Amino acid sequence: MTDGTKSNKVNMKTLAKVLNVSIATISKALRDSHDIGDETKQRVIETARLLHYVPNPYASSLRKRSSNTIAIIIPEIADSYFSQAINGIESIVDQEKYHALIYLTHDSYEREAQMFNELTSGRVDGILMSVASNTKDTQHIKNLQQAGVPIVFFDRVVEDIPAAKIKTDDFNSAYMATRHLLDQGCKNISLVTIEGYPSILQARESGYKKALAERDIEPEDQNIFSCSNKYNQENIAVLKEHITNVKPDGIIATVEHLATTTYLACEELKLNIPQDIKVVCFTNQITAAILNPSLTTVLQPAYDMGRKAAELLFWHLSGRYVQMESENIVMPSKLVVRDSTRTAD
Amino acid sequence: MTDGTKSNKVNMKTLAKVLNVSIATISKALRDSHDIGDETKQRVIETARLLHYVPNPYASSLRKRSSNTIAIIIPEIADSYFSQAINGIESIVDQEKYHALIYLTHDSYEREAQMFNELTSGRVDGILMSVASNTKDTQHIKNLQQAGVPIVFFDRVVEDIPAAKIKTDDFNSAYMATRHLLDQGCKNISLVTIEGYPSILQARESGYKKALAERDIEPEDQNIFSCSNKYNQENIAVLKEHITNVKPDGIIATVEHLATTTYLACEELKLNIPQDIKVVCFTNQITAAILNPSLTTVLQPAYDMGRKAAELLFWHLSGRYVQMESENIVMPSKLVVRDSTRTAD
């Protein structure tokens, strides 16, 4: 079914014939080469416009061994952080006249590995990625790097791979959140995370523990609790069980979907936020302000992170920049205090 | 900077040399052609695997004049409807071993038209799109169709173009929402929309008016109010002005970002939702349930719509399906009643 109306397909050959010049002249003129006369250039550009000539990207990519396209590889897309980050990425991709392929791993290592294998083909000139939660073996990523495809990580980075990385300070974010809850009088704070992400979770755990240690509180294993990044009844049940058993008076939810999960779990347990239990969540949702109660959040500069990641990649692609390995940019996240952590006073 | 480690680039030529067969044999064997012996096939597949052969997509696309990639063209991505729709699309794209390019129009006709022009190049085999709000002239879309690129519209469709369309029933959605507000005792309902989308808005307006007419209420022009699809202070101010002037006791917000805008406008005006004013919003945000108060929504089957749109496109692409023009699928949206439209009793 790919026949189409191939009748009026105009290519360089067509232009060459019409203008009585060689194909090479057309090619050079269109790429504004310096060894084509201004007058010829104009004629070529003009008739190209008239005949609605559009270059065939695949011919060009095959020949040049570069595709003017990048891949965005992320765990999921129905997430305010990632969708805002994509906006940032897109702003640069568009500006550079590139194209962006989007791939969702759904946090599956297998899918991620397969995608990377496929991308060995030269389909993209570079990759922007947030790694899947359960990716431990990172050989697939290293392989692609060795094949010469530059990679920039954003948010969910792989620490032990030499590549550019844009992230927020997970240690400090968790530290800020924990200290805030302590300041609000919490004595028994649970850190709720999701499975996977060894490096990120470790950093957040450390930040959490440091804040506790500063107040001479011994962290309990049971307060570090992990469930799935889903918003469903089962997850609510799991969280309810944790709350019932551990009876935290403060919860730090480290991923977006846990916000709704936590609120609903508390509601079902008839726990009042913030009186009975205070809640902080890592999320960029703009509705945080109008939740019941409004939600204290750790806000990441998603758009800017996406933009920065794309900028780094394009600097590298255009040769302006080389030391990708040493780029390790940490952007500040922000604690936005709202009613979900308010004290009674 | 696109040199990479081209040293170990293995292509069909490499395989042919290694196996002492012709390139044609390799090609056929890998595509499981019937005129290659089973034994040869196995040998080819085996060594391809061993040498980590991955076909060059651009060579293949150039030759076959089809790219195994589609374009997703949408106004924005930081929107729960679109991101959920993309999830649905991706589920099919992945299954069909296709690739998806993502393009954001930011609701700009100029950008949209330019993208379509670019896609004349044959970069994609098909397009899934939601049209930009201010697109009136649709020649760019027709041009691409005439060039043989199939297009499936979802959600924001262009009625007068013969192409497959997946949408929800805008007339009925607005009708349901309006009737619900009337049932809850509202007498002065405002329909808040955004600029653009003639066909969608007209349908919603009609549904709104029909519900009013059934109760013998004359719709007032001032109750149909349009602002921008932004979440910012200016937009809040504009909405506040409307509320102050028109004093509606019910608001139907027809796009997602208007939810937060409306809530904050009411808060600033010290209007209690739902006592002073009831609110319904067209949105798929999962946080609707935990807003203050929980928000009555018109929910669209975003994931299924994306999936369905992709399915239609691939049926067509694989020749299984031809009558794209007559496909006009309307999927039911759902009114989810919550506290923002609750009556006092």
Add this chain to the structure above:
DNA sequence: ATGAAAGCGCTAACAA
């Protein structure tokens, strides 16, 4: 069942 060869549309030496 396998191979030779043409060519998809473009780029980039190299010649003229």
Add this chain to the structure above:
DNA sequence: TTGTTAGCGCTTTCAT
């Protein structure tokens, strides 16, 4: 300044 030519890696007749 312009043209000739040799591919990029793959698919696909058409021979054998």
